[in-house]
Amino acid sequence: MVPAVVFDMDGVIVDTEQYWIEEEAEILAAALPEGHDVDPHDITGINVHEQYDMLTAEYDLLVDREEYFALFDSKAESVYARADLMPGFHDMLDALEERQVPLGVCTSSYPRWIDIVFESNDLEGRFDAVLSAADEPVPGKPEPDLYERIAAELDVDPSEMVVVEDSENGVAAAVASGAYTIAYAASAHDGIDHSPADEVVETPEQLRDRLLTLVDGEE
The missing domain is CATH 1.10.150 (DNA polymerase; domain 1)
Known part of the structure; x- marks a missing residue:
């Protein structure tokens, strides 16, 4: 699990x-x-x-x-x-919370930008840890440090996390930390290399299915 x-x-x-x-x-x-x-x-x-x-x-x-x-x-x-919220994202969070899975956000965006997204999409209080690269005295993505730090905040080893990323730099950071990495390619542009990720999904439905399968220990 x-x-x-x-x-x-x-x-x-x-x-x-x-x-x-x-x-x-x-x-x-x-x-x-x-x-x-x-x-x-x-x-x-x-x-x-x-x-x-x-x-x-x-x-x-x-x-x-x-x-x-x-x-x-x-x-x-x-x-x-x-920008639109990922379709079904709140339902996805609900399903993960029901399974008592700690949830985090790890982003290169700045705190004010995070606040805009959270306030606009009713996401305040939905995560156990929210980490902005601007607040951390460590190298950002594509280095693994940010994911190592959020793992510590969630009290897990990086290898015990599933990380969902979309950019090459984000995928590289997650993979380097040792996390199981899912590349979310719903809006991917031609030329983005997601091959270092453990798997690639293209729709919110696929992402939900894969996360719940992994969390439930069915694979």
Whole structure:
């Protein structure tokens, strides 16, 4: 049986990835010099400040660190206003809670963005642990540290968790932590490599079935 289930937020709980990809293309155009070859998918799932550090290692950015964050923060309200909650997500949480499974959220998004999602979708109080990369003094995704920390908060070993992720960087982080990793590819873009995950699902129904099967110890 699986002692804990942890969800990424963007692209899993809410279908924001398609909207962030659109906005990130504009942000990169504003922040990077002409002729750059950074694809928005390259930074998806990575904490914004770590994105900045990664990009400055290769480019002379046109904005400073806080201006780069401000570009993202200015887009957040629009992105989350358009994003829908995963169909059947509350029912899924209900089924997991009935089985007394600790639940967590581990995201590269910022606390204010988490608050927007939780308030808009009645998710407050539904999780035993919520971890934002912005609050943690450890490397973010694709490194495993965030998943190791939320495992500690849930009082389980990372290898005892099931993690649901959608981006390459998120999948890489979960796999590296030792968690059983399900790649949620409902809104996947061409070219995303989910192969490191233990399995890939494409619909909320498939995800619910797989989580409950794993939690119930039927596989």
